Each structure stands twice: as structure tokens, then as C-alpha cells.
Amino acid sequence: MxxxxxxxxxxxxxxxxxxxxxxxxxxxxxxxxxxxxxxxxxxxxxxxxxxxxxxxxxxxxxxxxxxxxxxxxxxxxxxxxxxxxxxxxxxxxxxxxxxxxxxxxxxxxxxxxxxxxxxxxxxxxxxxxxxxxxxxxxxxxxxxxxxVNEQSVIFGENPAYHFQLRQIDLPDGDAALCDVGKLFCLSPDEVRAAAEYYAKAGRKPTDVELETLAQSWSEHCVHKTFKARYDFDGQVIDNLLKTTIARATNQLDKDWCLSVFVDNSGVIDFDGENAVCFKVETHNHPSAVEPYGGAATGLGGVIRDVLGTGLAARPIFNTDVFCFGEPDMADEELPPGTLHPRRVFKGVRSGVADYGNRMGIPTVNGAVLFDNRYTGNPLVFCGTAGIMPAWAARPGRQSPGDLIVLMGGRTGRDGIHGVTFSSEELSDKSNEQSFSSVQIGNPIVEKRMTEAILKARDERLFTRITDVGGGGLSSAVGEMGESTGAKVYLDRVPLKYSGLSYAEIWISESQERMVLAVPPQNFDRLLEICRGEGVEATAIGEFTSDKKLKLYYDENLVCDLDMEFLHGGRPQLELRASYKAAAFPEPTFPCPARLDDDLLRLLSRWNTCAKEWVIRQYDHEVQGGSVLKPLVGHNSDGPGDAAVIRPVLDSGRGVIVACGINPAYSEIDTYRMAASAIDEAVRNTVAAGGSLGRLALLDNFCWGSVKDEQSLGALVRAAQACADLSLAYGTPFISGKDSLNNQFRVGDRVVSIPHTLLVSAIGIMPDAERAVTMDFKGEGNLIYLVGETKAELGGSAYYAAHGFIGNSAPAVAPAPAKASYQRLSAATARGLARACHDLSEGGLGVALAEMAFAGGLGARINLSRVPQPGDIIRDDYLLFSESNSRLLVEVAPADRADFELIMESSAFGLIGEVTSSPRLKVQGLNGSLVIDQPLTELKNAWQRPLKW
Structure with a gap:
């Protein structure tokens, strides 16, 4: 019935x-x-x-x-x-x-x-x-x-699967091998390596063996572009990741970095008894074709990364950063085969919010950016941090004979070829070709699984754990079994419905699944815990000692791969990269006598305006540890710089998290873009009361073509900037993720995203009560600008508003910046900073407006007091330059001497004071007012665009 x-x-x-x-x-x-x-x-x-x-x-x-x-x-x-x-x-x-x-x-x-x-x-x-x-x-x-129509069948039946082993011919000749490569998403060199392997073995590969190689060797899983050998304008770089970002972390050798670049997320020490881990993932291509499901499973996947770190961590907060086309894009401008940016925006926001809220994890930090080049290929960054006992912080190690236990959701066709889909460029045909590549998440299943895993961890019932993400069981079991070997019975895998072939079972990326290595004597107790939480767990095989990956279906051997070839047989890419400095027309417009309209226009730009519509739909306080939330101020609607969480509620120690991103600078120089992203992430933490003392970074590279030499050159320069700034600031990278080929093809036209780097920062605060918000606090308080302002408006919001890009992207001078940050952190620790806010998009003008309307207090500013080299004679450049390493600080008059004593060796200036009058007044270099605006007008301009 x-x-x-x-x-x-x-x-x-x-x-x-x-x-x-x-x-x-x-x-x-x-x-x-x-x-x-x-x-x-x-x-x-x-x-x-x-x-x-x-x-x-x-x-x-x-x-x-x-x-x-x-x-x-x-x-x-x-x-x-x-x-x-x-x-x-x-x-x-x-x-x-x-x-x-x-x-x-x-x-x-x-x-x-x-x-x-x-x-x-x-x-x-x-x-x-x-x-x-x-x-x-x-x-x-x-x-x-x-x-639904008259022909629709609501409850359809899937046909039963009848086993038939499929073997693949690897014929001679490059053209024939390329055809096989296209079928299994392997490059010609990879197919040739496979052909040599099977020629020595004297047999044909099975389909599931080639699928396993394709998943394990995909860009998504192995990051082969970052591990390639580069000819960079004559300079040989063997493994870009190893020689830049990883090298910097190894040189810094921080003893509080407990696990870096070897697990599902990076781990740092929290208090000696506990450790904190953090990972940020991308889920771009699935979100382009199915925004809600793609974004939801992106967050679900990174939560599982935390669960699969060490011997499992409890998730404590989420972050998210989105890059979309502009929401008001005209329909006639929409490329064929794409969803409108407004729909993508709403779907992605809903997917992330629903998943995080239902999991009971606060979403505390993020950003939203807009550029029409993201229309066909949006970027969706999802991050999760977790906390675990210090003894559980490092990856476990299974023993031969340990059971391979699959826990959580059942396996279906959703997500098949997800990693190969995400490793390729999108096109106007992607919607038609990606039906099985999109996963659908169920946060309730993941919540129950989380509780079961944490209970099992505390009883030390498993020796190793990892998530089933990209590549499905192929990657999860394949990676876990590298040092031992693994034997899996695919017919034992619980299915959502009948009809799946053995290969589909193996590579499906169905959500909410984890793989555990469980000693046989612990299995019954694990099942008991799982039953109590309503979670399914099944032993699908065991780890062996022969260093082979063997798969069976109904006792039929369908895969027999050497782990050495699976993990070491991929040929290294040989790439050519080149760099040529960009050159754009320099703006020639005169400085306006009044800058009120320019400030209002900047506050209303998509990239600068309030993101309150997004933020309000996340839970920021679940778990009860939120100290600083995304919105602050007297009406809790000002844009906070960073978030602070107390993960151990009976401790005063806090975790601070912030991010930095500005792809507009990549138009000019990706080295400066990357350096700016790192500096922004660092200064956001400093603005909120953090310090460089125990601060770690994560990188997320999203790039366009990895075949174009200039694009690869831009990637090399960005990675080099990451290494340089990491060493200069003493902030190691502990984890990262890249997503390449983010471009959209319509016929012969290819639209690439701007080169985009997200840098996330996570640090430990000894006393979370020292956290500082950005809103002005009191009439008569002094306003200081820390850091030097230069004529660096290339890629700025101000130039963009006037139709220019420019050539002077903001640089970073790390030595003076680091000294300023350390001194400002010392001042904050002494309670001398009543408010602090970083300067980023829109420069000084936007930052002042935000501090003023967030606090409901006005300000009177004199631009002649702004620290600068002395060559800036334009008020608009002083007001809207986006020079790095600058912060606004509010200081009580009684604390002036102490603050200036601490900061005396850094560039800083007393530029004004807080007023009770609800207006922002800015005096130009010649003494006349260049801005005189009521806070209501400024705030309305800032809130209006996304007041949906």
C-alpha cells in the first residue's frame, strides 16, 4: 500500500x-x-x-x-x-x-x-x-x-547485479592507450606505466584495478601538479610542495606542531593534555552542478577529515569561504549550461548551514567574494577544527589481522567518479555528464556516527581510522593498507539498493562513511556501541602482511595490485612554467574634492558589503564555547576580524581562527597576492587579541589551467610566497588542499577563475578573555593607525570601482610587520586596546566606517597624521590604499603613554578620536573635510546589497 x-x-x-x-x-x-x-x-x-x-x-x-x-x-x-x-x-x-x-x-x-x-x-x-x-x-x-508526471515511478526497483569479471585490453600504440586513458581518466603516461606493470605480470588489468589507479592517481587525491618536476624559466624545481610550503614548516620545526602533512588534517598542541586539528577542503565542481548537495557534502567531508585525524577528534567549529559570480548578473550574460550565481549562492549557503547546524557544530568564520569569472566554476571552501586527547593526535597503525570495518552510511551510486570529475575542467556539458558524481549528504547519520566513533576511541577499540571521501573505499582502504596490505570482500559492503557492480561499490563516494582498523577481539564491543547510537558497522575484510590490495566479489578475485605500484608507480609530471609581469593601464583620474560618494560606493560593493544575510543563518553558539562570534558590536552586526572558541569549557584557553583571501591581486602578481593573504590572516588574528606565539596556517590553492605555462608560473610564485612569509612570521603550514582546472569551457571559449589562494590561520590564546572586538567603545578614546600606508592600490576596491586594475598590488614587508604584530599583541595582552580592526578591502575609509557604525559612535580623523613615506599627496590614496600590515586601534586617553611606549619602534600614528556624534568626519591633507557622513547612511550602504 x-x-x-x-x-x-x-x-x-x-x-x-x-x-x-x-x-x-x-x-x-x-x-x-x-x-x-x-x-x-x-x-x-x-x-x-x-x-x-x-x-x-x-x-x-x-x-x-x-x-x-x-x-x-x-x-x-x-x-x-x-x-x-x-x-x-x-x-x-x-x-x-x-x-x-x-x-x-x-x-x-x-x-x-x-x-x-x-x-x-x-x-x-x-x-x-x-x-x-x-x-x-x-x-x-x-x-x-x-x-513528477504521469509516467513517474516513485518507488522504483533496481535490477539485480549479475557478476561478470571485466578485463581491459591494453593495446599497443599511443592512440589506443590514450583511448583507454580517457575511459578511466588516466593520462597517457599513467596508462603506459600501467601497461608496463601488467606486461610484467603477464595478464590483463581488471576494470576495478584501473579504476583504483585512476582514483589514487587523480589530482584530487595525490596532488600531482604540486608534486611535479618544474622547469621554471630555467630553474628546476623537483616537487613544488616539498621545496616551498613543506620546506618552510620543516625548517621552523615547531615542537607544538604534532602532526603535519601526514594525516587528514594538521594537528597542534592545545594545552599539553589536548590537541587541536584543522582542515579546509574544497568542493567546487559538485557545487557548480548541484549547489545544495555539493556544498553540504563538502562540509560533511571535512568534518569526517577531522574524525579521521589521529585516532579521531571531536569537531568544535566550522568555517566557510565562498566565491561566486555576481548575484545581479543579467540572464543574457549567463553561460550556457550554468546555474545563475544567485541560485548557486543560495544553494551553497543552505547546504553548508543545514549540514553544520544539524551536526551541532558552530560556524564561526568565513568570507564571501564575487567575480563573474566564478559563474561557471564557483569555489566552496569548507573547514572544520576538532579537539582530541594528546595521546590520540598522531595517526594510528594497524596490524596484520586487524579487521577492516566500514561504519556509517550505506553505499550507492552517488559520488561515483567524484574525484576524477573534480580534477577536470567544467563545461556546458557538465550537467549532463555528472549525474553520478554528485553526493547527497545526511548529517543525522554523520552525527550518530561521530558519537559512536568518539566512544570507541575513548575505549581504544580501533588502531587506525580514516574517512571515506574522494575515491571512496579505493582511496580509504588503499591508503590505510599501504604499509601492510589489505583484503576486502566487496559483496559484504552494505548497499542502499541492489544493482551495484563490484567496481561501483569500490569507488562510490557515498557520504557519511568511515573505515576503521579493529583488532578482532574488539569488534563485538564496537558493534555494541554502534547499535546504541543507531549506526551500522560491518567487517568487510582484513589487513594483511603481503603488501597487496586484493578485492573479492562472491569469492571471485577481482583486483590484485601491489601496494608499491599503487602508491609509487605513478610517473612524475614534467611541467614547464614561466613568469611575465602583468602590465595594466595606470589610472589617471584626478582626486575628487569630496570622497563621500566613493566611500558609500565602496561600502556597497559586493566584495565589501555586509554578509549578515549569510551569517545569521548559521548557529554560532552551539556547544557553548563561542567567545568572539562573526558579528560583533553594540547591535551584534559589525564584521568581526576573527573568531575565538573555548573548546574546553572549564579552561580559559581559547582557539582563534581567521582567514585571508583577495584574488584581485593575482591579476597583477600572485606572489603579492599570496603574501597578502597570509598577512591578512595573521593580522586578523592579531586584531582579535591573538599573537604569533602559537599560530599555524593552512593553504587552499584554487587555480585555473595547469597546462598553461604562465598559469603554472603564477602557481610557483604563490607557493614561493607562502614559504617566504611562513619563515618570516614563524607560522608553519600544517595542512592544505589544492583544487586545479577550475575553468569553464563553452565551445572554444574558456573562462578561468582568478588565481585564488585562501589562507586560514589557527592559533592558541592562553586567555580567551583577552579577545578584542572591532567596534568603537567610548567617546574621547584615541584612534591609532598602526603600519605604513603606501600608494598601493593595484587590484584595490577603489581602482575597481573606477574601472581600473593598476599595477601596484600591495606588498608585504615581513620584518617590520612581524615586529608591529608582536608589539600590538603585547599591548592587547595588557588590556590597552579597547578595539582593533584590520585594514583590507577598501582600506582606511571602509575600516573606519565599519568600526564606527558597529559601535554606534562617530569618529573625527585627520589624514595628515597617517603614517606614510611622504610621497602620497592624494587624499583618496591615503583613504583607500590597501597596503598590508595595518590596523586601527582604539586606546583610552589614560593608556596613551603605555601604548605609545610599547609601539614606539613601529610605524604608527594618532590619527583621530572617537566622538559621540553619530558621524564619520575625515579631514584631508589640506585641512578641508573630504568625508562627512552620518553613520546611518554608511551602514545602510553597507547592509543594503545583501539585505535579502
Whole structure:
């Protein structure tokens, strides 16, 4: 028996989803649609009567205060015309299904299956093309959903799989080998290496063996571009990662770095008894074709990275950084085969927020950037930090005979070829080609799995753990078994549905799965813990001592690979890279007499404006340890520089996290772009009360082509900047991730993203109570500018607002900057800084406005007091330069002497004071006012663009 249940707002109550949909339709500039209703639809299948269906609807699916429901008997279909019923495609994970089945079981009702959908009812006078446009733009994504019609089958059956071993011919000749390479996403050199291996073995490879090589050797899993051998304008660089970022960390050799570049995340010491780990991942390509699912599983994946670090860490906070096309892009400018940036933005935001909120992890730090070159290829960075006992901080080591235990969600076709999909460029055909590459997450399963893993860790039931992410079991088991060997029985893997081949089971990237090495004597106790948490765990094989990867299906050997070849047989890439300095027209416009309009325009730019609409939809305080949250100030709506968390609630020690990113500078010089990102991340932590004492960095490179010599040269220079600044500041890199080939092809035209580097900083604060916010605190307090302002406006928001790029991207002078940061941290530790804020996009003008309206207090500023080399004679350059290593500091008059004594060897200037008048007044070099604006106007300009 099948019942369809519709749940809708109770009579007299507003339909908030309908109102939001109506607003989205208005954003498309469509006329005729004047009403919208949204109804949740559930299908229940089982040997139950109507009374049981009503019980489930009333007790599990409906809020009795705000909602009502109706039940249709079997056979009723969606009406045509103005109603659109959207459901998941066959084979796509429906995350709510398991929850419904569990809820029904708790009510004593046995269901066979459940599905969910959403019914949209549109009113008004509009055409069929309008309905189709609304449907395709707003109501469904064909990658994972479809509009239900008369032919739709809600509960379809998957055909059974009949085993047949598939062997692959590796014919002679480069052209034939290339054809095999295209089929399995292997390069010609990689196929040749495989052909040599199998020629020596005297046999043909199986399909699952080549799939294993493709996953393990993919850019996503092995980072082969960073490990390549470069000819960089005649200079030989053997392994870019090893000779730059990793080299710097090794030279610094910090004893508080407990585990770096060897595990799923980097680990630093917290307090001697506990350690903190941090990882930031990218999930760009899946988010381009399915924003909600791609972003949600990006966050779910990085949470599992933390769970799979050492012997498992408890997640304590999330971060996220997004790069999109501009939300107001005209429809006619949208490349074929892409989703509109506004839709991508909303989908990504929802996916990350829903996953993090449902996991009970606060989202505390991030950024959102816009550039239309991200339209076809958005960037989605998701980060998670965790805490663990110090004894669990380093990777475990399994022994031969330990069981290979698969824990968590079941395996399906979602995510197959995800890593190879993410390693290639996107095109206008990607939506058609990526149906199986998109994973669908279920945070409730991951939450239950997290609790089970942490309990098992505390009882020391497993010897090693890793997550099942890119490459699926292929990468997880393959990597874990490198030093020992592994034997896996693929027919023992729990499946979501029938019909999966042995190769699909092995490479599926279905979410919420972990692999553990468990001594046989501990397995029963592990199962007991898992049953208590409602988590599935299955022994699918064992680790061996023969250093071979052997896979079986129904006792048939389908894979027999030497671990040495799997992990050491990939041929190293040989790449040519070159660098040529960019040259852009220098701006020639005169300095305006008044800069009010320029400041208002900068505050309203997409990259500078308030991101409150995004931030408010995350939980910042769950777990109860948040000290500094993303929004601060007297109305809690000012842009904080960093977040501070107390992960151990009975301790005063804190973890501080911040980030730095500005791809606009990469137009001019990626060395300066990378150095600026590091400096921004560092000064954000200093602004919030942190220090360089125990501060670590993470890198996330997102690049376009890795075939173009200039693009690779830009990558080399950025990596070199990371090494130089890391050594100069004494801040080691502990983890990183790259995502390459971020470009979108439409026919013969290729649009590449700007070269983008995200740098995240994580540090330890001995006393979290010393944290500082950026909002002005008191009338009469003094305003200092620390750091020197130079005519560095290349790539700046100010130049961009006037239609220029320029050539003078901000540089970093690390020695004086480091000294200033150390002195300012000392002043903060003594409580001398009442407020502090870093200068970044928009320079001094934007930072002053933000501090003022965040505190509800005005300021009076004199630009003639700004520390500078003496060659800047323009007020706009002083006000909007984006020179690095600068901060604004508010100091009480009584603390002036102490503050100036601490800072006396650094460049700093007393540039003004805080006023009770709610206005920002800035006096130019000639003594006249160049800005005189009420805070309300400044704040409105800043909040208006994303006040959705």
C-alpha cells in the first residue's frame, strides 16, 4: 500500500516558503505570478492501513501548532498546469527517508520505504514558458531532481547485479592507450606505466584495478601538479610542495606542531593534555552542478577529515569561504549550461548551514567574494577544527589481522567518479555528464556516527581510522593498507539498493562513511556501541602482511595490485612554467574634492558589503564555547576580524581562527597576492587579541589551467610566497588542499577563475578573555593607525570601482610587520586596546566606517597624521590604499603613554578620536573635510546589497 501525505501551513498562518519563492520569482523579473504555496509531500510504502499513515503524519511529519496535513489514497497524481511536484531522481539519496523509517518504527509501525518531495502551487496569469523557466531556475536541479508526471515511478526497483569479471585490453600504440586513458581518466603516461606493470605480470588489468589507479592517481587525491618536476624559466624545481610550503614548516620545526602533512588534517598542541586539528577542503565542481548537495557534502567531508585525524577528534567549529559570480548578473550574460550565481549562492549557503547546524557544530568564520569569472566554476571552501586527547593526535597503525570495518552510511551510486570529475575542467556539458558524481549528504547519520566513533576511541577499540571521501573505499582502504596490505570482500559492503557492480561499490563516494582498523577481539564491543547510537558497522575484510590490495566479489578475485605500484608507480609530471609581469593601464583620474560618494560606493560593493544575510543563518553558539562570534558590536552586526572558541569549557584557553583571501591581486602578481593573504590572516588574528606565539596556517590553492605555462608560473610564485612569509612570521603550514582546472569551457571559449589562494590561520590564546572586538567603545578614546600606508592600490576596491586594475598590488614587508604584530599583541595582552580592526578591502575609509557604525559612535580623523613615506599627496590614496600590515586601534586617553611606549619602534600614528556624534568626519591633507557622513547612511550602504 502507498499513501501520499501533504503537509502545509495551518489555516491563517503565513506560508514562509511560498513568500520566499515569490520573492525569488520577482528577482527573475517575471510577471504574472502573484501567489505561491509550498507543500511538503511524503510517500509511505508498506503493509499499513490508513490509520497507521495518519499516525505517522500526525506524530512524525507535522507540527501540530503550525501545520496541517491531508492524506491521499493510492493512485492520485499531481494536477497539471500551475502545480509542480518535485521529487528525487531514482538512485539519489533521500536524506529524510531513513529518519521517517526510524520515526515510524518508534511508533511501532513497520514501513518498507519512504520518499519525499515538494509541491509548488503558483497562482496568477502567466504562460507555460514562464512556468518552465521558474521550474528550471528555482524549483529543481535536474542533476538530483525531476518534476513528477504521469509516467513517474516513485518507488522504483533496481535490477539485480549479475557478476561478470571485466578485463581491459591494453593495446599497443599511443592512440589506443590514450583511448583507454580517457575511459578511466588516466593520462597517457599513467596508462603506459600501467601497461608496463601488467606486461610484467603477464595478464590483463581488471576494470576495478584501473579504476583504483585512476582514483589514487587523480589530482584530487595525490596532488600531482604540486608534486611535479618544474622547469621554471630555467630553474628546476623537483616537487613544488616539498621545496616551498613543506620546506618552510620543516625548517621552523615547531615542537607544538604534532602532526603535519601526514594525516587528514594538521594537528597542534592545545594545552599539553589536548590537541587541536584543522582542515579546509574544497568542493567546487559538485557545487557548480548541484549547489545544495555539493556544498553540504563538502562540509560533511571535512568534518569526517577531522574524525579521521589521529585516532579521531571531536569537531568544535566550522568555517566557510565562498566565491561566486555576481548575484545581479543579467540572464543574457549567463553561460550556457550554468546555474545563475544567485541560485548557486543560495544553494551553497543552505547546504553548508543545514549540514553544520544539524551536526551541532558552530560556524564561526568565513568570507564571501564575487567575480563573474566564478559563474561557471564557483569555489566552496569548507573547514572544520576538532579537539582530541594528546595521546590520540598522531595517526594510528594497524596490524596484520586487524579487521577492516566500514561504519556509517550505506553505499550507492552517488559520488561515483567524484574525484576524477573534480580534477577536470567544467563545461556546458557538465550537467549532463555528472549525474553520478554528485553526493547527497545526511548529517543525522554523520552525527550518530561521530558519537559512536568518539566512544570507541575513548575505549581504544580501533588502531587506525580514516574517512571515506574522494575515491571512496579505493582511496580509504588503499591508503590505510599501504604499509601492510589489505583484503576486502566487496559483496559484504552494505548497499542502499541492489544493482551495484563490484567496481561501483569500490569507488562510490557515498557520504557519511568511515573505515576503521579493529583488532578482532574488539569488534563485538564496537558493534555494541554502534547499535546504541543507531549506526551500522560491518567487517568487510582484513589487513594483511603481503603488501597487496586484493578485492573479492562472491569469492571471485577481482583486483590484485601491489601496494608499491599503487602508491609509487605513478610517473612524475614534467611541467614547464614561466613568469611575465602583468602590465595594466595606470589610472589617471584626478582626486575628487569630496570622497563621500566613493566611500558609500565602496561600502556597497559586493566584495565589501555586509554578509549578515549569510551569517545569521548559521548557529554560532552551539556547544557553548563561542567567545568572539562573526558579528560583533553594540547591535551584534559589525564584521568581526576573527573568531575565538573555548573548546574546553572549564579552561580559559581559547582557539582563534581567521582567514585571508583577495584574488584581485593575482591579476597583477600572485606572489603579492599570496603574501597578502597570509598577512591578512595573521593580522586578523592579531586584531582579535591573538599573537604569533602559537599560530599555524593552512593553504587552499584554487587555480585555473595547469597546462598553461604562465598559469603554472603564477602557481610557483604563490607557493614561493607562502614559504617566504611562513619563515618570516614563524607560522608553519600544517595542512592544505589544492583544487586545479577550475575553468569553464563553452565551445572554444574558456573562462578561468582568478588565481585564488585562501589562507586560514589557527592559533592558541592562553586567555580567551583577552579577545578584542572591532567596534568603537567610548567617546574621547584615541584612534591609532598602526603600519605604513603606501600608494598601493593595484587590484584595490577603489581602482575597481573606477574601472581600473593598476599595477601596484600591495606588498608585504615581513620584518617590520612581524615586529608591529608582536608589539600590538603585547599591548592587547595588557588590556590597552579597547578595539582593533584590520585594514583590507577598501582600506582606511571602509575600516573606519565599519568600526564606527558597529559601535554606534562617530569618529573625527585627520589624514595628515597617517603614517606614510611622504610621497602620497592624494587624499583618496591615503583613504583607500590597501597596503598590508595595518590596523586601527582604539586606546583610552589614560593608556596613551603605555601604548605609545610599547609601539614606539613601529610605524604608527594618532590619527583621530572617537566622538559621540553619530558621524564619520575625515579631514584631508589640506585641512578641508573630504568625508562627512552620518553613520546611518554608511551602514545602510553597507547592509543594503545583501539585505535579502
Amino acid at each position: 502507498i499513501y501520499r501525505i501533504e503537509v502545509m501551513p495551518a489555516p491563517g498562518l503565513p506560508d514562509r516558503r511560498g513568500a520566499a519563492l515569490l520573492k525569488d520569482i520577482a528577482d527573475l523579473n517575471l510577471s504574472g505570478v502573484n501567489s505561491a504555496r509550498v507543500v511538503e509531500v511524503y510517500w509511505l510504502k508498506g503493509n499499513i492501513d490508513r490509520a497507521a499513515a495518519e499516525t505517522i503524519a500526525r506524530e512524525a511529519l507535522t507540527d501540530p501548532v503550525t501545520e496541517t496535513f491531508r492524506i491521499d489514497e493510492p493512485g492520485e497524481k499531481t494536477t497539471a498546469g500551475r502545480a509542480v511536484l518535485v521529487a528525487h531522481n531514482p538512485g539519489v539519496t533521500d536524506p529524510v527517508e531513513e529518519t521517517i523509517l526510524k520515526a515510524a518504527a518508534d511508533l511501532g509501525i513497520a514501513l518498507e520505504a519512504a520518499r519525499t518531495g515538494r509541491l509548488y502551487l503558483l497562482g496568477g496569469s502567466f504562460s507555460r514558458p514562464t512556468l518552465d523557466l521558474v521550474t528550471n531556475r528555482l524549483l529543481l536541479n535536474p542533476i538530483v531532481q525531476h518534476a
